Amino acid sequence: MTTGVxxxxxxxxxxxxxxxxLLPPRPGGALLAVERANVCGSDVHLWRGGxxxxxxxxxxxxxxxxxxxxxxxxxxDARGERLAEGDRLVCSYFRVCGSCAMCRxxxxxxxxxxxxxxxxxxxxQPHFRGAFASHYHLHPEQFTVKVPEGVPSSLAAxxxxxxxxxxxxxxxxxxxxxxxxxxxxxAGALGLSVVAGAPRETSxxxxxxxxxxxxxxxxxxxxxxxxxxxxxxxxxxxxxxxVVVAAxxxxxxxxxxxxxxxxxxxxxxxxxxxxxxxxxxxxxGVLTRKGVTVSSAIxxxxxxxxxxxxxxxxxxxxxxxxxxxxxxxAVTAALAAAERCESGRVSLVPNGELx
Numbered sequence: 591m592t593t594g595v596x597x598x599x600x601x602x603x604x605x606x607x608x609x610x611x612l613l614p615p616r617p618g619g620a621l622l623a624v625e626r627a628n629v630c631g632s633d634v635h636l637w638r639g640g641x642x643x644x645x646x647x648x649x650x651x652x653x654x655x656x657x658x659x660x661x662x663x664x665x666x667d668a669r670g671e672r673l674a675e676g677d678r679l680v681c682s683y684f685r686v687c688g689s690c691a692m693c694r695x696x697x698x699x700x701x702x703x704x705x706x707x708x709x710x711x712x713x714x715q716p717h718f719r720g721a722f723a724s725h726y727h728l729h730p731e732q733f734t735v736k737v738p739e740g741v742p743s744s745l746a747a748x749x750x751x752x753x754x755x756x757x758x759x760x761x762x763x764x765x766x767x768x769x770x771x772x773x774x775x776x777a778g779a780l781g782l783s784v785v786a787g788a789p790r791e792t793s794x795x796x797x798x799x800x801x802x803x804x805x806x807x808x809x810x811x812x813x814x815x816x817x818x819x820x821x822x823x824x825x826x827x828x829x830x831x832x833v834v835v836a837a838x839x840x841x842x843x844x845x846x847x848x849x850x851x852x853x854x855x856x857x858x859x860x861x862x863x864x865x866x867x868x869x870x871x872x873x874x875g876v877l878t879r880k881g882v883t884v885s886s887a888i889x890x891x892x893x894x895x896x897x898x899x900x901x902x903x904x905x906x907x908x909x910x911x912x913x914x915x916x917x918x919x920a921v922t923a924a925l926a927a928a929e930r931c932e933s934g935r936v937s938l939v940p941n942g943e944l945x
Contacts, residue, residue: 594725595940596712597921599636601645605921610717615661618730622655625678626747627721629928629936631778631838635863637925647709648720649921650938651683652751654743655726667734668892678737680750680899683708683721684889685731699758699889703731722921724940733892735899744937745902745909748779753898753908756783758890759834759857764883767831767855768792774834775845776860777803777815779911779935781836785813786908787901795830798837800931809907822848826879836860840870847872850882858886911935 598606615621627650636644657665657677665673673679687693690702707729710719716727728734737746760768770793774781777798785794785807796807797816807815820829828851835842837860846856861868877884902908911934916924918940928936 594718594723595918596648596718596720596723597650597918598648598712598720599644599646603637603639605637605649607919608712608717610712612718612725613716613727615659615727616716616730617661617663618665619661620657620665620673620728621659621718622679622726622728623658624650624721624723624726624940625654625656625743625942627653627723627938627940628747628751628779629924629938630751631780631860631928632862633722634925634929635838638929641863644709646711648712648718648723650721650723651708652747653721653726654678654680654737654746654749655721655728658725665734667736668896669735671736673734673736678743678746679734680737680746680895681728681732681734682890682895683732683750685729686733687731698891704889707732722918722938722940724918733895735895737899738903741899741902743942744913744915746899747937748783748908748935749898749902750895752779753783753787753901754890754894755859755887756780756785757787757894757897757901759784759859759887760787761894762857762885762887763788763832763834764855767853770832771795771830772832772834773797773819773830773846773849774836775842776835776837777807778836778931779908780860781834782806782810782813782908782911782934784834784836785810786906787897788812802933803931806911806934809910811907819845819849825873825876826852828852828854828880830854832857834859838862840868844870844872847876847880847882850880852880853882854880855883855885858884859888862888913937915939 684704692700804815833846914933
């Protein structure tokens with residue numbers, strides 16, 4: 591095969607199928623065949639015009655790929671394992687340059703060029719820089735982890751966004767409050783990945799407005815699904831030591847502030863849009879009076895991606911999340927299904943057969 595296909599989001603919101611030549615990988619990079627590409631909530635936001643700057647790009651970033659070509663160069667994953675053609679891998683969807691101000695102080699998740707190769711039009715070479723495509727060009731500054739044979743691609747695709755991000759959230763929670771009780775607002779793959787990655791003794795309530803998503807929380811023995819939240823009580827009251835915001839609506843932050851106990855912690859990860867309309871009114875003095883810690887988790891590091899793959903090797907409840915599969919040509923239907931939250935996971939299968 592000398593050409594491949596991308597699904598490019600146009601500035602007018604439409605999706606355009608484009609065919610491009612498969613260029614050789616750059617030194618230190620690789621050409622991958624996309625085996626699975628999950629539809630993340632951020633893909634739906636992009637599709638609906640919810641990003642302040644990205645309006646012409648190849649969608650997709652939560653995926654697993656198979657190595658087709660390394661350009662004859664040795665390629666190693668984050669564990670130091672050499673990758674050969676035919677191996678499956680997951681990779682960070684962002685770059686880590688290692689030399690910018692953030693990287694030099696160890697905050698590689700905030701690399702200043704993290705998105706320099708992501709969110710690009712497929713008209714820009716090397717064309718394949720999004721996962722809603724038949725192929726993907728791995729940049730040398732993306733880190734990778736080899737997928738073991740015991741982890742099916744349908745499961746492994748969770749690792750490089752939802753699960754690694756969930757583990758990054760767990761790592762941000764203070765040890766003194768982690769025993770709980772804890773609350774996750776949003777029962778998508780992102781929120782449930784927090785539950786999956788937390789210590790087993792941690793008690794979680796999982797709230798979501800959508801019944802089907804709430805039901806998935808029942809797969810986790812340390813979680814309880816809620817169809818409503820406990821009354822807020824007084825301004826300085828609360829019910830939870832930890833509240834993780836894994837929903838994409840600004841209003842969720844106000845809910846978190848109501849639900850967190852004095853001295854507790856709010857961790858933000860679901861709200862990523864920065865549009866002028868994505869605002870919510872709060873009383874800042876409540877934060878002060880409650881003595882609440884507010885943290886955020888954007889992107890992740892090598893330890894979290896490695897741990898995500900290790901977790902998926904075991905009998906995690908994430909294996910039993912409902913899965914809806916679509917061909918690449920049915921991408922609009924896949925995005926619509928993800929928007930309706932019909933399943934625990936929505937997956938595109940560009941180069942294989944549906945189960």
